[in-house]
Amino acid sequence: MGDINNKPQNWEVVEYDLKNASSELFDKYYSIYSQIYKEEHPDEPLLPLDILKERIQRNDPSWCNRYFAIFRNDDYIGTGSIQFVKPGIEADEFKFLSTFYIRTLPEYRRKGVGTTILKKMTREALKIDIKTIEIYSMLDSGKAFCEHFQGKVVNNFGFNRLDIEDIDWGMVESWKTEAETKTPDIKIEFHETLTGKDWEQYLEMQIAFFKELSLFDEEPLFDEEFFRKDFVEYEKKRIEEGVRDSITAIAREIDGTIVGYTEISYDKREPYKVDQDMTGVLKERRGKNLGKRLKAEMLLKIRDTKPDVIFITTGNDTKNEHMLEINRKLGFKQSSVSLGYSFKIHDLAIKLGLE
Ligand SMILES: CC(C)(COP(=O)(O)OP(=O)(O)OC[C@H]1O[C@@H](n2cnc3c(N)ncnc32)[C@H](O)[C@@H]1OP(=O)(O)O)[C@@H](O)C(=O)NCCC(=O)NCCS
Incomplete structure (x- = not known):
């Protein structure tokens, strides 16, 4: 040396x-x-x-x-x-x-x-x-x-991490039942891929949520057209390649409209780890615990269908107080901050x- x-x-x-x-x-x-x-x-x-x-x-x-x-x-x-x-x-x-x-x-x-x-x-x-x-x-x-x-x-x-063994399942189940009483007409469905009108609605919501997040707000670097095309291409490739799977929980109103969703993704070759991706609720449907309900339903789905998962990771804008509060209550702990x-x-x- x-x-x-x-x-x-x-x-x-x-x-x-x-x-x-x-x-x-x-x-x-x-x-x-x-x-x-x-x-x-x-x-x-x-x-x-x-x-x-x-x-x-x-x-x-x-x-x-x-x-x-x-x-x-x-x-x-x-x-x-x-x-x-x-x-x-x-x-x-x-x-x-x-x-x-x-x-x-x-x-x-x-x-x-x-x-x-x-x-x-x-x-x-x-x-x-x-x-x-x-x-x-x-x-x-x-x-x-x-x-x-x-x-x-x-x-x-x-970046936040939640160990499955630390989850208070009683609390998660009560979140689900309490929130159901506030939005009894909304159904939660799980999908591995979204198609047709569902996909179109999801895509427009995804764009709106990304714009809303301060992820890009310090510099005017959000290109909507590029984002739309890139996102569509990425999804096509993800399905074709078949290594990264995802599950989207959607909240659907009686007339079929999607008003919120939460999604997870995982690489089958890393069965111990799930990434919690976007969770979003349409602005006009906020305040009725739909975000909590979606998160709770998704955790129960992971518990019931993915026995090998040891931890869930998620990234949050450090200014997104509402989502951080939900995550903190669930037991997510900050593992690092990326600047x-x-x-x-x-x-x-x-x-x-x-x-
Ligand atoms: C960041 C990283 C690439 C810097 O590499 P490096 O070879 O040490 O960089 P340099 O020697 O050229 O450092 C240049 C200057 O940066 C600053 N700097 C770099 N590392 C520093 C440290 N740990 N603490 C304080 N200042 C630091 C210093 O001013 C340094 O100049 P000086 O040593 O004359 O004071 C290296 O620390 C690393 O690999 N970190 C982990 C990966 C990472 O975070 N990458 C950056 C994001 S992609």
Whole structure:
């Protein structure tokens, strides 16, 4: 190791094709990926190599990635990737945006590795006309790094976890029965896929809920048309590929209208874990405990049909007090907070000495 303590180093960054990497190279990537995954998710089993490989090799309908690395003695000591909208895809709000990911092995941190990767990726992003860069970070090291480069926090997202063994089933059942008396004409149904008019209603609600959430409100980065197309494509692919299943509980009025839903998704190869995704109720139907009823019904469904599940994870905007309160009562505990930082590329380029 010796000279790694001297700073600065002339680290060499190479761009490489991770999607088509040899097994040997992929195993090395998996090694650095897993170390940082463990830091980010200390209470979770590692993501199996075949799942990671399949996620990287998958052909995303709207986004593409380029990969960069710094090697030392053939091992990765740092990696980075830039994600941007695929050329040819219409996306007025997103076409100038790129999300960066950077990881440095713990024993090589604070030696300029991350900065060198950031510099290379910023240079490449300038060539493809990117104007805004976003970096998301769950760990303190990533947050300190982004603050060092004067990123502006535009998104604050908490990850929460609920262990099945901690659930108070009596309370969940009482939520269900109490809420039923307030909305006796509304029925809850479970679906693995939604079709026809149900899908159309669900899609419009999904768009409305995403717009309403402050997820995008710090920067005007919500492209409705892009979101609609991407979401439809993603759903088509999910069903075709058959690895990620989902269950949507919908609340339906007598005339057939859907007024709310909650959804979960899970990878069959990780049977111990379920992701709780969007829960939303139409504005004009709020205040009657429909959100609680949907959540309670979904938990009972998980209990009755998925005996292997050990925990449920969910992400919430840290300002979404109403949903956080429901989750807290159910026993969800915050496991981490991810901050999203935004950088104007020219400001960053100046800071990095590129301009
Ligand atoms: C964030 C990360 C990539 C930084 O990599 P690195 O190789 O240590 O970065 P650098 O050495 O170039 O750091 C540049 C500057 O950022 C700041 N910084 C980085 N890590 C820091 C930390 N843990 N505490 C305080 N400041 C820190 C410092 O100002 C540092 O300069 P200095 O060492 O001269 O003071 C690395 O810590 C990491 O892999 N963390 C886990 C993954 C992650 O959070 N990635 C970011 C989001 S994708």
